[in-house]
Amino acid sequence: MENKLSRNLYMVPYVLWIVLFVIAPIFLVVYYSFFDIEGNLSFINYQKFFTPVYLKMTFSSFWYAFLITAISLLIAYPTALLLTKTKHKQLWLLLIIVPSWINLLLKAYAFLGIFGTYGVTNSFLEVIGIGAQQILFTDFSFVFVSVYIFIPFMILPIFNSLNELNPTLLDAANDLGASKWITFRRVIFPLTMDGVKSGCQVVFIPALSLFMLTRLIAGNRVITLGTAIEQHFLVTRDWGMGSTIAVFLIISMFLIMIVTGTRKRGV
Amino acid sequence: MDKRISPISKLFLVIVFFILYAPIFFLVFYSFNSGGTMSNFEGFTLDWYKELFHDVRLLIIVLNTLVIALLSALISTVVGVLGALVIHSVKRRQTKNTLLSLNNVLIVSPDVIIGASFLILFTMAGIKLGFYSVLFSHIAFSIPIVVLMVLPKLMEMSPTLIDAAKDLGANRWNVLSKVTLPFITPGIFAGFFMALTYSFDDFAVTFFVTGNGFSTLSVEIYSLARRGIALNINALSALLFLFTMLLVVVYYFITQRNKPKGMGVRK
Numbered sequence: 001m002e003n004k005l006s007r008n009l010y011m012v013p014y015v016l017w018i019v020l021f022v023i024a025p026i027f028l029v030v031y032y033s034f035f036d037i038e039g040n041l042s043f044i045n046y047q048k049f050f051t052p053v054y055l056k057m058t059f060s061s062f063w064y065a066f067l068i069t070a071i072s073l074l075i076a077y078p079t080a081l082l083l084t085k086t087k088h089k090q091l092w093l094l095l096i097i098v099p100s101w102i103n104l105l106l107k108a109y110a111f112l113g114i115f116g117t118y119g120v121t122n123s124f125l126e127v128i129g130i131g132a133q134q135i136l137f138t139d140f141s142f143v144f145v146s147v148y149i150f151i152p153f154m155i156l157p158i159f160n161s162l163n164e165l166n167p168t169l170l171d172a173a174n175d176l177g178a179s180k181w182i183t184f185r186r187v188i189f190p191l192t193m194d195g196v197k198s199g200c201q202v203v204f205i206p207a208l209s210l211f212m213l214t215r216l217i218a219g220n221r222v223i224t225l226g227t228a229i230e231q232h233f234l235v236t237r238d239w240g241m242g243s244t245i246a247v248f249l250i251i252s253m254f255l256i257m258i259v260t261g262t263r264k265r266g267v
Numbered sequence: 268m269d270k271r272i273s274p275i276s277k278l279f280l281v282i283v284f285f286i287l288y289a290p291i292f293f294l295v296f297y298s299f300n301s302g303g304t305m306s307n308f309e310g311f312t313l314d315w316y317k318e319l320f321h322d323v324r325l326l327i328i329v330l331n332t333l334v335i336a337l338l339s340a341l342i343s344t345v346v347g348v349l350g351a352l353v354i355h356s357v358k359r360r361q362t363k364n365t366l367l368s369l370n371n372v373l374i375v376s377p378d379v380i381i382g383a384s385f386l387i388l389f390t391m392a393g394i395k396l397g398f399y400s401v402l403f404s405h406i407a408f409s410i411p412i413v414v415l416m417v418l419p420k421l422m423e424m425s426p427t428l429i430d431a432a433k434d435l436g437a438n439r440w441n442v443l444s445k446v447t448l449p450f451i452t453p454g455i456f457a458g459f460f461m462a463l464t465y466s467f468d469d470f471a472v473t474f475f476v477t478g479n480g481f482s483t484l485s486v487e488i489y490s491l492a493r494r495g496i497a498l499n500i501n502a503l504s505a506l507l508f509l510f511t512m513l514l515v516v517v518y519y520f521i522t523q524r525n526k527p528k529g530m531g532v533r534k
Contacts, residue, residue: 007439010349010353011353012528013349013350014346014349014350014353017407018370020388020406021385021388021410022369022370022372022373023369025384025387025388026372026384028384028387028388028391029380029387032387050328078276078279079279079280082272082276082280083280085272086280088271094519095284096509098515099287099291099463101468101511101515102291102424102504102505102507102508103470103471103484103485103488104468104479105470105485105488105489105492106291106488106503106504106507107290108295108492109294109496109500110290110504111290112305112492112496113293113294113297113304113305113306114293114305116291116305116306116443116496118304118306119305120293120306121320123306127457132316140464148287150325151287152287176461188434205377206378209377209379209380211379211471212409212470212471212489214476215493216489224299224430225379226377226379229379229380230379230475233382233475234475236289239387242383243383246379246380248380249380250376253376253377253380257375
C-alpha cells in the first residue's frame with residue numbers, strides 16, 4: 001500500500017500554481033490598493049477614484065468598450081451567419097481566425113501607416129474629393145482598430161453556436177409559415193444567444209483594458225482603465241492607485257461575467 | 268435552410284475578408300519599399316530584410332522569445348496535465364467547480380491585471396525582473412489553457428479502461444503511462460501548442476514584468492512602433508506572418524491527424 005502523502009504528491013505543482021499565481025496576485029492587488037504613494041495605509045486611493053476625473057475616465061472607458069463590442073457584434077453576426085452557409089465553412093472559419101494569430105501590435109502598427117497623414121486612407125479621401133483628414137490619434141481610429149482586432153474573437157463563438165443549431169428547427173419554422181425575418185428573430189437569434197454572450201464577454205473585457213492600442217493609435221486622447229493602470233504602475237509608480245483601478249476592473253469583470261454567464265454547468 | 272448566398276451577402280463577406288487581410292498585406296507590401304515610408308512605393312528592395320538579419324540585438328531578442336516560448340510551453344504543459352489530473356480526480360462537485368473557477372481566473376483576467384499583479388508579486392518575492400520573471404509569468408498564464416485542452420480528453424476517457432488496466436494488475440504508474448497519457452496525447456499536444464502561441468503573442472504581461480535588460484519580440488515591436496514608422500518593422504512582420512502561417516499549417520495537420528486516431532481509441 002502506498003502512503004497517502006506520496007500518492008498525492010502529483011497535486012503539489014498545480015496547487016502551488018493556484019496559490020502563488022491565482023490567489024496571491026489578487027490578494028496583493030487588493031492589499032496594495034490600501035496604500036498611498038508614500039506607503040502609508042489609507043483609503044486615499046478609493047477617495048481619489050470617486051472624484052470626477054476618475055469617474056469620467058471609467059465612464060468613457062465603458063462607453064468605448066460598449067461601442068467596440070456593439071460594432072463588432074453588428075459585423076460579426078451576419079458574417080458568422082453567412083459563413084455557416086458557405087461550402088467548406090471550416091476552411092473559411094480558419095481564414096477568419098488566422099489574422100487573430102498575428103501579433104496585435106503589428107496589426108496596430110499597420111494602421112499607423114494606413115491612417116497616417118500621408119497614408120492610404122488620406123490619399124483615397126483626396127481622390128474622391130473629401131480631402132485629407134486627421135484620422136490617426138482620434139476616437140474613430142481607436143474604435144476602428146479595436147473592432148478590427150476583436151472581430152475574429154466575436155465571430156468564432158457565434159459561428160460555433162450557429163453551427164450547432166439543429167437545421168430541422170428552421171425547417172419547422174419554415175413549415176409553420178414563418179418568414180425569414182421571423183425565423184431569424186424568433187428561432188435563430190434566441191438559440192445562438194450563448195454564442196453572442198460569450199463573444200461579448202471576450203470582446204468587452206479586453207476592450208476595457210487594452211492600453212497598447214490607446215497608446216499607439218489614439219495618442220493620449222482615449223484613456224481606458226487599462227491605460228490608467230499601466231500609467232500608474234509603470235510611469236508614475238503609484239502602485240496603490242493603479243491597484244485601486246485594478247480592483248474596480250476586476251469587480252467589473254466579475255459583473256460582466258455574471259451578466260453574460262451561460263447556464264452551462266461543469267465543463 | 269436556404270443554402271444559396273445572395274450577391275449582396277457575398278459582397279459583404281468579401282468586404283469583411285478584405286478588411287481583415289488588407290492591413291497585413293499592406294505591411295508586407297511596404298516591407299519591399301526602397302523609400303523609407305509606408306505611403307509611396309518607390310521601388311523594390313530587400314534592404315530592410317538585410318538590415319534585419321544584421322541586427323544582432325534583434326536576433327538576440329528573437330532567440331529570447333523562442334527560448335521563453337518553448338520553455339514556458341514545456342513546463343506549463345507538464346503542470347497543466349497534472350492539474351487536469353487533479354481536477355479530474357476530485358469527486359466532490361463543489362470542490363471541482365471551485366478548482367475550475369480558480370483555473371479560469373487567469374484566462375478571463377485582462378492582461379493588464381495579470382501583468383500588474385505579477386509585477387507586485389515578483390517585487391515582493393524579491394525576484395529580479397528579467398528572464399525569470401517573464402518565464403514564470405508565461406508559465407503561469409499558460410497553465411490554465413493546457414488544463415482546458417487536456418481536461419475534455421480526460422472526461423472523454425471511459426473509466427472502464429482504467430478499471431480494466433487495474434484488473435490486469437497495472438499499478439498507478441502503469442495506468443498513467445500506458446493508458447491515461449496515450450489517450451490524452453492529442454489534448455496534451457493541443458495544450459502545448461496553445462501555450463506556445465500564447466507565450467509568443469503575449470505583450471501586455473511581458474511588458475509589465477520585463478526589466479530593463481530583457482526584451483521579447485512583442486515588447487520590442489511596441490517600443491519600435493511608438494517611435495513611428497520604420498520599414499524594418501514591416502520586414503519583421505512579413506517574416507512573422509510567414510511563421511504564423513507555418514504554425515497554422517502545423518496546427519491544422521496536428522488536429523487533422525489526431526481526429527481519426529482519437530476516435531479510433533474511443534470506440
